[in-house]
Amino acid sequence: MNPNDDHLSPAESEAYRARQRARSKVLGLILGALAVLFFAITIAKMSVHASGQM
Amino acid sequence: MDAAKTLTLPADWRDFFALTKPRVMTLVIFTGLCGLLAAPGDIHPVLGFTAILCIAVGAGGAAALNQWWEADIDAGMKRTRERPLPAGRMDRESARDFGFALAGASVMVMGLANGWLAAAILAVSIFYYAWIYTVWLKPRTPQNIVIGGGAGAFPPLIGWVAVTGHVTLMPVLLFLIIFFWTPPHFWALALFVQTDYAKVGIPMMPVVAGEKATRRQILAYAVFLLPLTLVPWFIGGTGLVYGLSALVLGLVFVALSVRVGLRTSVPDDGMKPEKRLFGYSVLYLFVLFAMLVADRIATVQGWQA
Numbered sequence: 001m002n003p004n005d006d007h008l009s010p011a012e013s014e015a016y017r018a019r020q021r022a023r024s025k026v027l028g029l030i031l032g033a034l035a036v037l038f039f040a041i042t043i044a045k046m047s048v049h050a051s052g053q054m
Numbered sequence: 055m056d057a058a059k060t061l062t063l064p065a066d067w068r069d070f071f072a073l074t075k076p077r078v079m080t081l082v083i084f085t086g087l088c089g090l091l092a093a094p095g096d097i098h099p100v101l102g103f104t105a106i107l108c109i110a111v112g113a114g115g116a117a118a119l120n121q122w123w124e125a126d127i128d129a130g131m132k133r134t135r136e137r138p139l140p141a142g143r144m145d146r147e148s149a150r151d152f153g154f155a156l157a158g159a160s161v162m163v164m165g166l167a168n169g170w171l172a173a174a175i176l177a178v179s180i181f182y183y184a185w186i187y188t189v190w191l192k193p194r195t196p197q198n199i200v201i202g203g204g205a206g207a208f209p210p211l212i213g214w215v216a217v218t219g220h221v222t223l224m225p226v227l228l229f230l231i232i233f234f235w236t237p238p239h240f241w242a243l244a245l246f247v248q249t250d251y252a253k254v255g256i257p258m259m260p261v262v263a264g265e266k267a268t269r270r271q272i273l274a275y276a277v278f279l280l281p282l283t284l285v286p287w288f289i290g291g292t293g294l295v296y297g298l299s300a301l302v303l304g305l306v307f308v309a310l311s312v313r314v315g316l317r318t319s320v321p322d323d324g325m326k327p328e329k330r331l332f333g334y335s336v337l338y339l340f341v342l343f344a345m346l347v348a349d350r351i352a353t354v355q356g357w358q359a
Contacts, residue, residue, distance in 0.1 A: 015063060016064070019064050019066060023064060023066075023067050027067075037104065037107075037163075041101065044101050
């Protein structure tokens with residue numbers, strides 16, 4: 001459903017957008033955290049290899 | 055559906071979170087962490103964190119797939135009908151896609167960070183819960199909980215293998231302990247919510263075999279669990295800290311199970327011994343695994359042989 005459809009009242013349209021914004025924010029946070037995690041895993045793997053543990 | 059009259063909002067992110075069964079996840083995280091901490095060897099803290107994260111996310115994915123499959127059954131039970139799918143707050147495809155995404159991502163990340171053996175066991179555990187238990191066993195056999203208990207038994211095994219890189223007797227024993235703990239734990243719950251399972255046609259033990267047989271089996275599993283939890287001590291995998299804790303915890307477990315196992319309920323009797331056993335069983339597993347870690351710390355510190 002498209003929130004721009006003219007059959008939606010302004011209140012419904014706003015509710016729809018608010019839900020979309022909240023989802024986008026959470027997804028953004030998760031993707032950001034994943035980027036940090038992958039960076040940290042890479043550094044950790046390199047340090048483990050360098051110290052000859054693996 | 056008339057779209058002009060009913061506005062279907064995109065599912066709230068909180069409902070996606072609820073789909074992962076966060077409360078079950080706490081036990082999964084805890085036992086996985088204990089397996090990781092009790093294993094002999096070192097793991098880089100970042101890789102250890104990643105292993106636990108992957109175990110948790112994998113369990114969340116399996117839980118989402120379970121609710122995608124069981125939405126109709128959940129709608130018929132008081133305990134589950136307010137979940138996102140039966141309550142109509144999310145469409146089934148979203149739950150399915152979310153479950154597959156979490157499951158796939160957790161296995162891939164675990165493989166890259168912690169090795170492919172741990173990742174393979176994680177994949178098997180997700181498949182075990184989402185397919186073998188949910189789709190195959192649960193609607194077919196009153197032994198569903200016995201074999202399905204395997205799904206919850208994987209986390210400490212995965213945590214252990216993430217550190218050591220191979221499967222030995224000790225992590226398999228941890229697996230078996232949770233495996234044999236699950237039936238008395240769950241049947242105690244099923245005894246006081248049995249009417250709900252009967253209504254939706256799930257063959258839970260109390261519904262199919264009757265209350266008396268269920269009580270006997272709870273007792274049998276509890277009695278078997280006691281020596282099983284002592285095996286890690288007998289084979290020298292753990293020390294006195296764990297051994298004595300397992301003995302005391304197990305004796306209490308058996309004592310509470312004897313009360314449940316040998317009595318017959320009367321209508322409106324409150325089912326107090328069953329509720330007490332269920333509550334204790336959760337505490338039991340938490341403390342037993344915490345003692346496993348405490349034992350490892352005591353050994354590393356040189357406080358025990």
